[in-house]
Structure formats: structure tokens, C-alpha cells
Amino acid sequence: MKIVVIGGGAAGLGAAGAALGVDPSAEMVVYTQFEDVAYSPCGIPFVHGKEIESFDRLFLATKQQYKDQGIDVHYETTVESIDTKRHVIKVQGEGEVRYDKLVLATGWNYRDPNLPGGDLKGIYRVKNIQRAREWDSFLDTVKSAVVVECGLIAVEMVTALVHRGIKVTVVDPGPWPMAEVVDPDIVDPVRAGWAEAGVTTLWGEQVTAFGGNGTLSYVETTAGRIEAELAIIGTRKVPNSDLARAAGIALGGTGGIVVDARMQTSAPDVYAAGDCTEIPHGVSGVPLQGLSGSHAYAQGKTAGINAAGAVREYQPVYVPWAMLAGEWMIGGVSFGETTASAVGMNYVAGTAKGITRARYYPGVKPITVKLLADPDSRCLIGAQIVGGEGVKERADFLAVAVRAGITIDDLATMENVYSPAIGALNEPIQMAALAVQQNFRR
Amino acid sequence: MSFTQWLRTNSQQYLLADAQQRIGRKNGVTVYGKPRTLKDRFWRYIFVPTYKMLPNGLRESLIHAMPGSHRRAWPKASPRPRPPHPFVKINGQGQAPRK
Structure with missing residues (x-):
């Protein structure tokens, strides 16, 4: 059996590896338009910020290791089209290539802000590791930068630029950082931290043009002109699903490829995984697109296993997420107040x-937990967290709690670890659940 | 861009903006963003209030009727609230007390 994967990110390589796990005799070919596969693009801001010493650390495996596993990766190779009826793809420089099973893992792009001057040098989209190496040297020459919209990677880039001693201005049409996913009270410490670090923020404003003579020297905004040698594009992720669309494969309202729990698309023997797809939300059922690398990897493995002839089902998502934002960790699960209000829930x-630890133990950090419960069933439907540490573990736990239908009453009587160096007497999740119970009584 | 993509993109943007204004106000955050174009006015003053007036059931039916991954086969969610652990008997009943 010949399995072809288009895309060499977490989903694509996850699919290839998992498929070979099921059927080691399968012929496995991966096409990527880039120079490398399977590195962590989310790690790029931390190399720019000098927390990680080298871009080489971001690679999961060497090219030789993939070869040794039996994965034939075609680098810098563009797939031009798919003919789902004939089971062939057209590859630039190779012609038509037959497949038995095809996995689409074509990933995402930044939404194009489509602004005048968008082709000037000095406009950086953080994604490709080879370009990141080039940009890293450029950052040494930059004194002032503008971040255009404040998505998750852009938030990490703000911290990185501050660490590099670059003056940063954030311009975002939203009213606070990551306003599509985070509530204002939760993100407030991050805002305060940025202000302390000298970051200028222009909320509710938009970039209208980039200016300069071949190279960026200023950014025009609805609040006026800002001198800057660098602009970081932090617009939201959009699915890279053009190839699927052209092949007549069904897309959903997010623009992502429509899949079922086995990651099968509308075309026979074609699977899809990662940021090019859309996955239903476990509470609302609304399809979501643009999840995390861990989601992409798990979806890729599901697609690969099914493509190779075994059966695995992926689940609707509750989207636990967490990240470093300045000196704070911030995260959440499923709904916050803003997103719940937006859908009318x-x-x-x-x-x-x-x-996060016993009050007397060195390194103790503050943490705030907000929980949301359904008024009828009292089940947990979402959470948001900000703190100095321990955010990721709580987000993971709360995602399982939402998925399992745990109620706020269960959480209000939960047991918790107490050990001075790693956990306080009162667990903030339990305290937040008690607060929800109190608000139920009002 | 297909009709459903256009609808999803715009409805998401303006429903979020409306929610941000309400939640922002509740938290003492001034949210700017007066409608700048005719399109802004349509979505903010016609679509958003209409969406909010719809009964929950109708709203969910409309969302479900849109094409997308949610209309394909997916494992069902756990029962809500979850049933008690099979070993647990409270007050002689196999059901946890609910408030």
C-alpha cells in the first residue's frame, strides 16, 4: 500500500509515523514545500528571546532518522493538484504520483492583513525555521518594532522582542491581548506586565499601511504613524486548504477541511489532520480551526492509523491551552466569559x-482560576487561569473535567495534593468552584 | 470565499466584538470600536441583536444546519451530569446527590 502525506508538520509526520506503526510494509512518502520537517514553530519566539540557545534545538528528529524509519520525505517539493477519482496527485518536477491513501496535513497561514506596503522588507511572519534564522540576525539591528494584531505567537514575540531590548508597539483592533480567547480580568496581569516593561499598546486600533523605501521604516495606524524597522504579523491562523478546495473536497464554515472522527474527508481514501481541518467543539458542537501543535499531532496519528487500515477515533475538542505571556502563564479550557457570551451560552x-505553593515556601506564585458552569446541569463548561506557574497542568485537568461532565459540586469537594514545595493547602480550582456555587445561590 | 465561510467569519467577528464590549464593561475595561462602515453597522445593529433574540434551540438548530465537520460522525459526549461511579451507593441509591 502506498500512503502519501502532503505536509511535513506535526500532523503530517504524526500521520506518517503512526501509519508505519500499523503497517510497516507500507510505502510512505511525505511532500513538503519547505526545507525541513517536524520542528516546533511555537519554539521560534523563545530562540529569538534567547531563552533557547539555538534553532537546532527545535527539531524533533534528523532527516536521516526519518529515512531510517522508512519515511521518504521530498523536501522543497510542491504538490500542485489532487485527482481524488484517479487517486493521483500532480507534483512539481515529478509529474503524476499515484496513492492508495492520501493524508492532507497542509497546515495554516497567517490571515493576510492585505495592507498597502505589505511587500516591504522588514515584515515578519513567524513560522518557517530557516527564515527565522535569517530574521534572528536582523533583530540585532532593530530598535523599534510594531506587532500587528496580538495572536498567541505574537504575544510570545512581544516578550522575545522586549528581551532583545527592542521597543515594541502592539496595534490590535481587539480591546485587550488575545481578546478572541481570553477574558479581560484574566489577561490583566499580562497587560500590567507589558506596561511595566515599556510596551506601548494601542487597543481598538488598526494598522492601515506599511511605509518605507523598499524596507519598512514606519507603520501607519488609525492612531497615527509609528516609526519601526520591523513589523510582526500576528493575525489569526487560517487553514491552508486551497489544494483540497481545488480538488472538490468539502470545506466547512471555518475554511477548514471537513472531517469525521476518523479524520476522513468527503473524498474516498483521503484523510486530513491538523490546522487545515476543522474539529467540532465538545460543548457547543461548533467547528473550530487553528488549534495547537498537540492537537495536530494527535489528529495526524489518528489519520495515519486509519489510512493504514486500523481504526482510531479522534474526539471533539475542549481545547486546553496555556502559554507564557511576559512574566505570567496564562491558559484556559473550552469557554471563557467572552466566548460563552458571544455564542449566547x-x-x-x-x-x-x-x-501555587505553601505561602512560606520560596518561589510561591499567585494564581487566579475562573470557572464557568452550565446553569441547568451545573457541569463545568470552561475555565480561564493566570498565574506564575501550574497553569498547564490545571488546564489539562479541567479539560478532562469538562469532557467527562464533572459538575461544579464535584470540583467544590475535590481532594488536592498538599506539599509545601509544590502545592498549597487550598487548591485554587476548588476555591473557584466554591465561588461558582455561591453565585448559583444568588 | 463560500457563503458559509463569509457568514462564519463575519458572525464570529461581530458577536465577539459585542461580547467583548459587555464583558469589558463589566471588568472596567473601556472598549473602543464604533462602527466605521455600513458593513459594521449591519452586523452590529441588525445581525447581532437578531442572533441574541433567537431562542437557544433555534440558534443551535441553525448552527447545526451549517455545513461542517460537526455534521459528520463523531463520538457522543459523556452524559451530563455524569452518572455516579458504579461502586458508589449514596443513601442506598446508585445516584450521587445533585443540588
Whole structure:
């Protein structure tokens, strides 16, 4: 059996490896338009910020290791079209290539802000590791930068640029950082931290043009002109699904490829995984696109296993997420108040402030947990967290709690670890659940 | 861009903007963003209030009727609230007390 994968990111290489795990005799070919496969693009801001010493650290494996595994990766090779009826793809420089099973893992792009001057040098989209190496040297020459919209990678880039001593201005049409996913009270410490670090923020404003003579020297915004040698594009992720669309494969309202739990698309023997797809949300059922690398990898493995002839089902998502934002960790699960209000979902919320270790133990950090519960079933439907540490673990736990239908009453009586160096007497999740219970009584 | 993509993109943008304004106000955050174009006015003053007036059931049916991955086969969600652990008997009943 010949399995062809288009895309060499987490989903593509996850699919290739998992498929070979099921059927080691399968002929496995991966096409990528880039110079490398399977590195962590999310790690790029941390190399720019000098927290990680080298871009080489971001690679998961060497090219030889993929070869040794039996994965034939065609680098810098563009797939031009797919003929799903004939089971062939057209590859630049190779002609028509037959497949038995095809996995689309074509990933994402930044939404194009489509602004005048968008082709000037000095406009950086953080994604490709080879380009990142070139940009890293350029950053040494930059004094002032503008971040155009404040998506998740852009938030990490703000920290990186501050670490490099670059003056940063954030211009975002939203009212606070990551306003599509985070509530204002949760992100408030991040805003305060940025202000302290000298970051200028222009919320509710938009970039209208880039200017300069061949190279960026200023950015025009609705709040006026800003001198800058660098602009970071931080617009939201959009699916790279053009190849699928041209092949007549069904796309959903997000623009992502429509898939079922086995990651099968509308075309026979064609699977899709990662940011080019859309996956239903576990609480609302609304399809979501643009999830994390861990989602892409798990979806890729599901697609690969099914493509190779075994059966695995992926689940609707509850989207636990967490990240470093300045000196803070911030994260969440499923709904926050803003997103729940946007879809018109009723909820009762409660917030608690706690600490991450015993109050006397060195390194103790503050943490705030907000929980949202469904008023009828009292089940947890979402959470948001900000703190100095321990955010990721709580987000993961709460994602399982939402998925399992755990109620706020279960959480209000939960047991928790107490050990001075790693956990306080009162667990902030339990305290937040008690706050929700109180608000239910009002 | 297909009709459903156009609808999803715009409805998401303006429903979020409306929610940000309400949640921002509740948290003492001034949210700017007066409608700048005719398109802004349509989505903010006609679409958003209409969406909010729809009963929950109708709203969910409309969302479900849109093409997308949610209309394909997916594992069902766990029962809500979850049933008690099979070993647990509270007050002689196999059901946890609910408030």
C-alpha cells in the first residue's frame, strides 16, 4: 500500500509515523514545500528571546532518522493538484504520483492583513525555521518594532522582542491581548506586565499601511504613524486548504477541511489532520480551526492509523491551552466569559485567587482560576487561569473535567495534593468552584 | 470565499466584538470600536441583536444546519451530569446527590 502525506508538520509526520506503526510494509512518502520537517514553530519566539540557545534545538528528529524509519520525505517539493477519482496527485518536477491513501496535513497561514506596503522588507511572519534564522540576525539591528494584531505567537514575540531590548508597539483592533480567547480580568496581569516593561499598546486600533523605501521604516495606524524597522504579523491562523478546495473536497464554515472522527474527508481514501481541518467543539458542537501543535499531532496519528487500515477515533475538542505571556502563564479550557457570551451560552462564573505553593515556601506564585458552569446541569463548561506557574497542568485537568461532565459540586469537594514545595493547602480550582456555587445561590 | 465561510467569519467577528464590549464593561475595561462602515453597522445593529433574540434551540438548530465537520460522525459526549461511579451507593441509591 502506498500512503502519501502532503505536509511535513506535526500532523503530517504524526500521520506518517503512526501509519508505519500499523503497517510497516507500507510505502510512505511525505511532500513538503519547505526545507525541513517536524520542528516546533511555537519554539521560534523563545530562540529569538534567547531563552533557547539555538534553532537546532527545535527539531524533533534528523532527516536521516526519518529515512531510517522508512519515511521518504521530498523536501522543497510542491504538490500542485489532487485527482481524488484517479487517486493521483500532480507534483512539481515529478509529474503524476499515484496513492492508495492520501493524508492532507497542509497546515495554516497567517490571515493576510492585505495592507498597502505589505511587500516591504522588514515584515515578519513567524513560522518557517530557516527564515527565522535569517530574521534572528536582523533583530540585532532593530530598535523599534510594531506587532500587528496580538495572536498567541505574537504575544510570545512581544516578550522575545522586549528581551532583545527592542521597543515594541502592539496595534490590535481587539480591546485587550488575545481578546478572541481570553477574558479581560484574566489577561490583566499580562497587560500590567507589558506596561511595566515599556510596551506601548494601542487597543481598538488598526494598522492601515506599511511605509518605507523598499524596507519598512514606519507603520501607519488609525492612531497615527509609528516609526519601526520591523513589523510582526500576528493575525489569526487560517487553514491552508486551497489544494483540497481545488480538488472538490468539502470545506466547512471555518475554511477548514471537513472531517469525521476518523479524520476522513468527503473524498474516498483521503484523510486530513491538523490546522487545515476543522474539529467540532465538545460543548457547543461548533467547528473550530487553528488549534495547537498537540492537537495536530494527535489528529495526524489518528489519520495515519486509519489510512493504514486500523481504526482510531479522534474526539471533539475542549481545547486546553496555556502559554507564557511576559512574566505570567496564562491558559484556559473550552469557554471563557467572552466566548460563552458571544455564542449566547448561559453560564454561572466564579473566580478565586490562590497560591501555587505553601505561602512560606520560596518561589510561591499567585494564581487566579475562573470557572464557568452550565446553569441547568451545573457541569463545568470552561475555565480561564493566570498565574506564575501550574497553569498547564490545571488546564489539562479541567479539560478532562469538562469532557467527562464533572459538575461544579464535584470540583467544590475535590481532594488536592498538599506539599509545601509544590502545592498549597487550598487548591485554587476548588476555591473557584466554591465561588461558582455561591453565585448559583444568588 | 463560500457563503458559509463569509457568514462564519463575519458572525464570529461581530458577536465577539459585542461580547467583548459587555464583558469589558463589566471588568472596567473601556472598549473602543464604533462602527466605521455600513458593513459594521449591519452586523452590529441588525445581525447581532437578531442572533441574541433567537431562542437557544433555534440558534443551535441553525448552527447545526451549517455545513461542517460537526455534521459528520463523531463520538457522543459523556452524559451530563455524569452518572455516579458504579461502586458508589449514596443513601442506598446508585445516584450521587445533585443540588
